[in-house]
Amino acid sequence: MQLRKLASSALVAGALVASLGMASAAEPENTLILTLRNGEVTIGLRPDLAPRHVEQVKALVEEGAYDNVAFHRVIDGFMAQTGDVQYGDVEDGFDARLVGTGGSEKPDLPAEFSEAAFARGTVGMARSQNPNSANSQFFIMFAPAEHLNGQYTVIGEVESGMELVDAIKKGDAAQNGMVQSPDKILDARMASDDAN
Template identity: 35%
Template structure:
């Protein structure tokens, strides 16, 4: 299974629906991820930091260190449930990063095939490309993307960058919610699939760069909150090409399954706090994908 390339026509068709367009993420921003938490860890009070629920924290051990991914069952419930089951079954242990593209993504999760052709024995998943956002899902808005009449804004839900309709429109909808979708920014995790939009199974990718052309076409289920700098340490290449020797996920665990004294405590600067607003005001960015929310591990 591979990430399916899309035609320019389809990309434009999808972009025109919500009037979304984004500039490229800068190399300087990419290099600053590892430093972001260090710079702010002691600058804000303890109350400004949100602790990630260990039951929604996926820990991927690599040769370079541990990558921690915050899971969002409220956004992609079926995908998170399957990811957790496969993790707890040991399916992802010793699985290769079989397709790694510079400034794009690290793809893995095909079991022991190791060449992108494998899946698990679990059923394929219906696409969860969009979600319905309630007022209880607080979002800190960063900017408006597209024309003034597009009524689509970007912001952070917890550690995840999203695009959303104004919550003020919820009063006009039957379910009291508005439409929203995750953004394929650096650090986001999303599900691989074939041409069939409902074919995701076990393969996923961790984004090294921005890939806005995948928005609303691939199911986002997580965001990297620990070891983000390791995303660009993974060796670049494709299994079967030019003698490429890939890196692998050594072990993959849900933090809650580890003994309490062995699990990391991962905290994210609360995007709903005054501290985050203050921190954000001092950042230079052109687009939400240029922003790496500060995190720390205790």
């Protein structure tokens, strides 16, 4: 009797997860691993929501473009932004005046807005006022932000290591979250690379 109740509860929980649209762990080829100073953050990328954006991020990861790139804009209770491969590499070419304005040598992307909500752990693509200007920069949400829903492209969600994201050095609120001596991505790789 007890086993039957447990099995029934598991089925109900599984149905609830499916009905809420929660994703299970991403396949290795869509699992991004960011090594930060305190450990690894695992992000499940969502090519089902934003195929072009995910493809571009994966290509930049494969090139090593995100290695040593700063979390240049970090707003406590909101989000941590990184990915400026042009001006944000703290080991090569970091420019405190321009970081956050650059991208990569790849083209900007047309928006791939979706119904996915910006919740804690959601990863979205940064852009300018032009909706079709996302390139290489992305941000990770500390908390939900409904005002971003349908306005920015969601590319994934943190699967593990959110406590490490929470520990990223915060910026000055008076300067829109710009960070002095920022934390960085030590290494970015796809989980599928680990199998090779």
